[in-house]
Amino acid sequence: MLWTSHFRxxxxxxxxxxxxxxxxxxxxxxxxxxxxxxREVAVKYGCELAEVRExxxxxxKQHDLYPKDTLRGRTWSRTSAxxxxxxxxxxxxx
Numbered sequence: 001m002l003w004t005s006h007f008r009x010x011x012x013x014x015x016x017x018x019x020x021x022x023x024x025x026x027x028x029x030x031x032x033x034x035x036x037x038x039r040e041v042a043v044k045y046g047c048e049l050a051e052v053r054e055x056x057x058x059x060x061k062q063h064d065l066y067p068k069d070t071l072r073g074r075t076w077s078r079t080s081a082x083x084x085x086x087x088x089x090x091x092x093x094x
Contacts, residue, residue, distance in 0.1 A: 004035040004053035007067035019066045
């Protein structure tokens with residue numbers, strides 16, 4: 001199974017930065033190309049495709065949001081998750 005990615009926001013651009021910033025646009029265009037490539041590969045090789053990107057795009061549009069609006073002040077830490085008991089997931093303040 002292949003899946004398209006959700007929308008990302010550049011790490012070096014503040015959350016209140018503009019979606020029209022060249023860094024944000026560059027990341028967006030790269031992700032669009034990757035999603036298009038994955039769609040083509042899925043068709044070519046008969047793979048199942050989870051269309052995450054289009055569902056997320058619809059959600060953002062429906063709620064008048066930009067990708068940056070979905071960010072929180074917490075980030076997931078793989079290292080912490082590997083050492084945390086319980087759910088296997090941990091987060092740390094950004």
